[in-house]
Amino acid sequence: MTLPFETTTRIDLCAGCPLRSRRLCRVIRATSFGNGAGGPRLRRLPQDRTLQEEGGAPNLTGVLRRGYLRAERMMPDGRRSILGLLVPGDLVGDWAGAAGSCSLAAATDVEICAIDPRLARRVADEDAALRIEILHATAAQTARQLEMVWRRGALTSRERIIAFLVMAAEIMPVAPQGDGSLVLTIPISRRDWADLTNTTVETICRTLGYLADKDMVRPEGPGRYHVRDLDVLCRLAGLDPEHDRVAPGHDAPAPGPGDRPALRLCHG
Known part of the structure; x- marks a missing residue:
């Protein structure tokens, strides 16, 4: 309701x-x-x-x-x-x-x-x-x-989770650090993160543990993550840092008719 x-x-x-x-x-x-x-x-x-x-x-x-x-x-x-x-x-x-x-x-x-x-x-x-x-x-x-x-169709579950971190750095709050790293805040729930990437909360936890062991992403509190190098994460997710990092913005030119197939947008 x-x-x-x-x-x-x-x-x-x-x-x-x-x-x-x-x-x-x-x-x-x-x-x-x-x-x-x-x-x-x-x-x-x-x-x-x-x-x-x-x-x-x-x-x-x-x-x-x-x-x-x-x-x-x-x-x-x-x-x-x-x-x-x-x-x-x-x-x-x-x-x-x-x-x-x-x-x-x-x-x-x-x-x-x-x-x-x-x-x-x-x-x-x-x-x-x-x-x-x-x-x-x-x-x-x-x-x-x-x-x-x-990304949901082309990437593995680990790659999808890491790709979400990359995307989140473009659409969610970030605090750049002096050493080139950043602190990323993800305000959505872990369950939403899992459903968005077609995986599970447990798989997200295991992936974050793997990234922490590699000193790539370190938790800094609820929903806050210290990301050492976003380009490295991008490559680890199987993405191209030059083309796949930036989420399309509202002030960017609209894609041409041959750029992407049409899709009905679920905004109502």
């Missing part, structure tokens, strides 16, 4: 927001609803609360401001499969007027800049700049999801 939001607050959403400089957010602010009466409202959702049921209509439309959402499906045998993560700056909900092909739930506590979906679609119909940015953001999310699907 989809549960209600914890709070709804009307504030100046852009003040101090780390996404303020993103192209999509700049275009939204410039539209007729960006700062008007139909402008965004801040919606907060606690961890593990369901935002959208599989196959159901999205409960809201907006932009993920803080935290991570997981796109997931229940398999016929009852197992859960996480198909991808939505990260800050990703589109959420009914931007295209279609029902979601999978459910959305909060992998962490989240904040969403929510917009009336009917108003968003009407303004997008009238505003070419907004339509372009919606396409760019959707392409970036699709490319990231395709990369996750490819």
Whole structure:
């Protein structure tokens, strides 16, 4: 069952927001609803609360401001499969007027800049700049999801776990250290990590123990890991550090039609 939001607050959403400089957010602010009466409202959702049921209509439309959402499906045998993560700056909900092909739930506590979906679609119909940015953001999310699907099919369980560490360093908080290493914070649960990489919590524990024995990754507290050399991890996962490390960003050029096959994005 989809549960209600914890709070709804009307504030100046852009003040101090780390996404303020993103192209999509700049275009939204410039539209007729960006700062008007139909402008965004801040919606907060606690961890593990369901935002959208599989196959159901999205409960809201907006932009993920803080935290991570997981796109997931229940398999016929009852197992859960996480198909991808939505990260800050990703589109959420009914931007295209279609029902979601999978459910959305909060992998962490989240904040969403929510917009009336009917108003968003009407303004997008009238505003070419907004339509372009919606396409760019959707392409970036699709490319990231395709990369996750490819890794699940092409890599071994150990490689998938290490590849997730590499990806996490691009989409989750990191603190660079003076020696070239970094401290990575992974705010999602270990169970979500396992389901996202199609493995088990026990296999993650064994892999982290292996990496610690090799002095590659050292735990520094709950959800915090000291990574000595990200390029070495990338190669250990069977990835190319020059091409596979960077997660597609919202301000990067959208992939061309021949770059990747089409995939329906599970953001609603």
